[in-house]
Amino acid sequence: MRAFVDDPVMRWLYPEDDVFLAPGGEVLRPAMSGWIGLGEVWCTDDGVGVAVWIPPGRPEVDFTVDPPAADPPPDRLERFAILGPLMEQHTPPEAHWYLQLLATHPDWQRRGIAAALMNAMFERADAAGLPCYLETETIENVAYYRHHGFEVRSEWDVPTGPHMWGMFRPTK
Numbered sequence: 001m002r003a004f005v006d007d008p009v010m011r012w013l014y015p016e017d018d019v020f021l022a023p024g025g026e027v028l029r030p031a032m033s034g035w036i037g038l039g040e041v042w043c044t045d046d047g048v049g050v051a052v053w054i055p056p057g058r059p060e061v062d063f064t065v066d067p068p069a070a071d072p073p074p075d076r077l078e079r080f081a082i083l084g085p086l087m088e089q090h091t092p093p094e095a096h097w098y099l100q101l102l103a104t105h106p107d108w109q110r111r112g113i114a115a116a117l118m119n120a121m122f123e124r125a126d127a128a129g130l131p132c133y134l135e136t137e138t139i140e141n142v143a144y145y146r147h148h149g150f151e152v153r154s155e156w157d158v159p160t161g162p163h164m165w166g167m168f169r170p171t172k
Contacts, residue, residue, distance in 0.1 A: 001025050003103035008137040008162035013079050026069070033066035035100065042117050048108040051117035054098040056130055058091070082159055090154045090166040092133050097125045099134035118148055125171065132169040137162045145169075 001021055004010040014020040014027055025032075032052075035041050038061065040053040054061075072080075091098075099121075104113045118132075125132050134150065136142060142152060142165050150167035157163050 001027060002106050003109075005106075009083070009158075009164070012158070012161045013076060013083070030063050030066050030068050031061075034061040034063040037062055037065060040121075042120060044113060044117070048105040049113035049117055050101065050103050051099065051114070051121070052101040053121050054100050056095040056097060058098060079161065082161065086156060086158060086164075087135060090135070090156060090164075092131070092153065092166075092168060094131065096131045096133045096168075097121055099132060102134075115148065122149070122169070122172070125169075129171050131171055134167050136165050136167060141165075142167070 005021070010027075011020065020027055032041070035052045035054075038055060038059060040055060042051045042053065043049065099118070102114050102117065104111075122132065132150070133153075134145065136145060145167050146152075148169070149172070150169040152165050153168040154166040155164065156166075
């Protein structure tokens with residue numbers, strides 16, 4: 001969670017520090033359990049970096065595998081209800097690998113860990129002739145992902161929330 005402490009979307013969804021920084025990464029536990037079921041969660045041996053890739057066709061993720069300890073408050077459900085359709089509207093129509101999440105523990109950033117996690121999938125995607133796609137919420141991340149072959153395909157404002165960029169990496 002420390003990798004996302006300043007992430008505009010995560011903090012818009014979870015503005016309360018006590019909720020967002022709860023022990024054990026409680027905020028992401030239900031989602032991560034569902035993502036693991038898709039078989040494309042890539043993690044360094046020491047756990048300092050993780051990439052979550054959603055396969056082409058965006059199969060449904062079973063978020064009931066490890067449900068949250070408590071029901072989310074109505075305002076959080078409203079934010080998810082706003083965000084989901086906007087992201088879907090900007091999803092590329094062509095088959096692609098979707099980078100759902102990329103994180104490196106802050107103490108280990110700028111050492112090539114995230115790049116290595118992406119490059120492993122880029123090799124597979126390129127071999128299969130499939131592009132990659134992601135969304136990001138900071139101009140710094142736009143520059144970072146451009147360095148790794150992504151280009152901005154769309155951008156939009158989330159009502160009452162952050163500005164977002166949809167970025168696409170064609171096959172090489």
